[in-house]
Amino acid sequence: MNRALIIHRAGPxxxxxxxxxxxxxxxxxxQGGAADPVALAEGAALLRQPxxxxxxxxxxxxxxxxxxxxxxxxxxxxxxxxxxDGQALAWNASHLLPAGARLEIGAAMRxxxxxxxxxxxxxxxxxxxARATHLAAGIGQALRQGDCLxxxxxPRTEVxxxxxxxxxxxxxxxxxxxxxxxxxxxxxxxxxxxxTTFARDARGNRMGARLEFDGDPFAxxxxxxxxxxxxxxxxxxxxxxxxxxxxxxxxxxTGGYPRIGTVIPADLPRVVQAGQGVxxxxxxxxxxxxxxxxxxxxxxxDKLPATIRPLLRDPTQMQDLLSYQxxxxxxxxxxxxxxxx
Amino acid sequence: MTQTDTLTPDFPRISPVGIAGLLVSFADSLSxxxxxxxxxxxxxxxxxxxxxxxxVSTSLTSTFLRFDPLHLDHASLxxxxxxxxxxxxxxxAALPEGRRHFRIPCVFxxxxxxxxxxxxxxxxxxxxxxxxxxxxxxxxxxxxGFAPGQPYTGQLPKEWDIPRQTALTPRVPEGxxxxxxxxxxxxxxxxxxxxxxxxxxxxxxxxxESDEPFALRPGDEISLWAIDxxxxxxxxxxxxxxxxxxxxxxxx
Numbered sequence: 001m002n003r004a005l006i007i008h009r010a011g012p013x014x015x016x017x018x019x020x021x022x023x024x025x026x027x028x029x030x031q032g033g034a035a036d037p038v039a040l041a042e043g044a045a046l047l048r049q050p051x052x053x054x055x056x057x058x059x060x061x062x063x064x065x066x067x068x069x070x071x072x073x074x075x076x077x078x079x080x081x082x083x084x085d086g087q088a089l090a091w092n093a094s095h096l097l098p099a100g101a102r103l104e105i106g107a108a109m110r111x112x113x114x115x116x117x118x119x120x121x122x123x124x125x126x127x128x129x130a131r132a133t134h135l136a137a138g139i140g141q142a143l144r145q146g147d148c149l150x151x152x153x154x155p156r157t158e159v160x161x162x163x164x165x166x167x168x169x170x171x172x173x174x175x176x177x178x179x180x181x182x183x184x185x186x187x188x189x190x191x192x193x194x195x196t197t198f199a200r201d202a203r204g205n206r207m208g209a210r211l212e213f214d215g216d217p218f219a220x221x222x223x224x225x226x227x228x229x230x231x232x233x234x235x236x237x238x239x240x241x242x243x244x245x246x247x248x249x250x251x252x253x254t255g256g257y258p259r260i261g262t263v264i265p266a267d268l269p270r271v272v273q274a275g276q277g278v279x280x281x282x283x284x285x286x287x288x289x290x291x292x293x294x295x296x297x298x299x300x301x302d303k304l305p306a307t308i309r310p311l312l313r314d315p316t317q318m319q320d321l322l323s324y325q326x327x328x329x330x331x332x333x334x335x336x337x338x339x340x341x
Numbered sequence: 342m343t344q345t346d347t348l349t350p351d352f353p354r355i356s357p358v359g360i361a362g363l364l365v366s367f368a369d370s371l372s373x374x375x376x377x378x379x380x381x382x383x384x385x386x387x388x389x390x391x392x393x394x395x396x397v398s399t400s401l402t403s404t405f406l407r408f409d410p411l412h413l414d415h416a417s418l419x420x421x422x423x424x425x426x427x428x429x430x431x432x433x434a435a436l437p438e439g440r441r442h443f444r445i446p447c448v449f450x451x452x453x454x455x456x457x458x459x460x461x462x463x464x465x466x467x468x469x470x471x472x473x474x475x476x477x478x479x480x481x482x483x484x485x486g487f488a489p490g491q492p493y494t495g496q497l498p499k500e501w502d503i504p505r506q507t508a509l510t511p512r513v514p515e516g517x518x519x520x521x522x523x524x525x526x527x528x529x530x531x532x533x534x535x536x537x538x539x540x541x542x543x544x545x546x547x548x549x550e551s552d553e554p555f556a557l558r559p560g561d562e563i564s565l566w567a568i569d570x571x572x573x574x575x576x577x578x579x580x581x582x583x584x585x586x587x588x589x590x591x592x593x
Contacts, residue, residue: 023396024489025396025398026383026397026398026399026485027485027489027554027555028486028487028489028491028529028555029488029489127549136488137488137489137530137547137549138530138547138549139549177359177360179356179357227369227370227371227400227401228400228401228486228487228493229364229403230362230400230403232358232359232361232407234359235359239509240506240507240508241507241508253398253487254484254487254493255487256505262358262360264359287357287360290360291410291414294361294411295411298411
């Protein structure tokens with residue numbers, strides 16, 4: 001029997017995601033890939049496999065899954081209620097999913113996008129160099145009951161590891177840089193933008209997140225005659241009615257609405273994972289500070305494999321595990337050996 | 342396209358896009374020379390071998406460079422780009438090689454394209470005059486963008502300088518012909534838009550299953566010929582290639 005993941009039930013938007021397809025902007029195809037790249041990296045670290053392996057992204061709601069052969073799994077991103085044959089599982093951790101057992105993943109308790117990673121990675125046929133579903137471009141589609149995904153061989157056996165997730169589920173201040181159109185917004189408008197409190201509209205998707213706020217609309221001068229211009233993920237586009245949209249991995253590659261600024265990659269997961277009741281503020285920073293923040297962000301992701309440690313399986317601690325206050329102070333005993341990068 | 346204004350002294354203009362992008366703009370309104378410059382400058386950057394540049398693309402009047410800011414700093418890249426800009430008059434560069442002309446059948450108006458009458462009125466044309474004007478035009482693909490393989494073509498005659506709507510139409514289907522600001526787009530996927538939906542084609546701009554997933558390239562030209570809904574349906578059932586009944590010839 002081949003290694004495979006069987007989908008018995010799936011939430012409305014469960015998709016295969018990896019790092020996406022870079023390099024096709026000139027053909028009109030945005031990179032796509034995991035909405036929360038940090039979660040993708042965390043899962044790869046927990047399973048000690050390459051960061052470009054494909055995983056399942058679950059928007060708001062998980063599903064019911066089974067594997068044909070015993071498979072290592074890891075759960076990252078927005079914490080969701082998870083269990084194997086009724087036994088609760090810690091989030092931000094790796095586990096062994098026995099053949100035929102039922103993995104149930106429920107609704108997100110915080111944040112928006114949860115991830116199920118599989119040992120060996122999902123081995124669907126790449127399209128244009130990647131496995132990522134790009135819903136906006138019609139590459140792949142959301143998974144449904146009865147779907148079955150092939151998995152690659154997994155040379156490793158280690159499970160029961162955990163890590164402290166990068167904090168990104170509670171909103172807060174999001175750093176932005178000026179865009180080529182920031183100067184179209186009057187200085188006091190840009191100032192008001194930075195003192196306004198925003199909430200992510202629950203209808204957000206992989207293309208973009210609409211931000212709700214109290215106050216007058218934000219408008220640029222000459223807004224309706226701006227030429228369509230290149231878009232990068234993180235751009236904050238001001239639509240005709242003066243509401244900001246933060247553009248995400250499946251955004252269009254060009255657009256004619258003015259951009260007030262661009263969220264730095266290190267802070268974009270905060271926007272992606274801003275769930276209900278969470279508020280966001282924006283702060284304009286200098287480009288040089290943004291590049292420095294990127295340096296630290298990349299270094300932190302590179303270091304993730306060195307931060308994983310055994311998950312203590314003490315039943316008296318299970319309640320704490322379920323509320324995601326993971327045990328602190330555990331000595332791993334065998335510190336990660338090869339993560340020198 | 343007849344506009345041949347020289348570029349203003351503010352251009353070319355270099356601006357950052359996010360932390361890993363640099364935009365070289367040749368104009369802030371569409372002109373044929375600025376589009377030509379953007380395409381030629383893209384080709385020059387692609388032929389260049391500066392370490393750290395990861396991707397080059399164009400929009401209507403600009404060239405975009407994506408780079409790794411941890412390995413190539415903004416100041417060095419900007420200096421390099423400025424030097425390259427000085428090398429020639431990019432607005433007079435040749436158009437890309439291997440350009441093609443696509444003749445695409447299209448249903449104008451009807452319930453398939455419900456904003457045709459409104460757009461014709463905004464252009465100050467009767468329905469018939471609008472169809473005559475649109476089928477006589479032979480706009481060039483100025484850029485591919487927004488969605489995979491999706492062409493922005495232009496420029497149409499001046500009467501078609503109609504603004505986008507302030508409110509978005511929630512969903513316009515694949516193959517839709519839409520108009521605004523003297524440009525025509527054929528949508529490559531269903532999308533919400535501020536452009537007006539004036540025609541419907543069976544042309545698929547993006548064919549992910551094909552060896553050539555992106556049908557059109559900047560520099561190609563399109564023209565439209567009017568068909569009725571029945572003919573369109575006929576094309577849809579008989580032509581599975583994605584070509585939508587289009588005829589293609591190489592421009593020499």
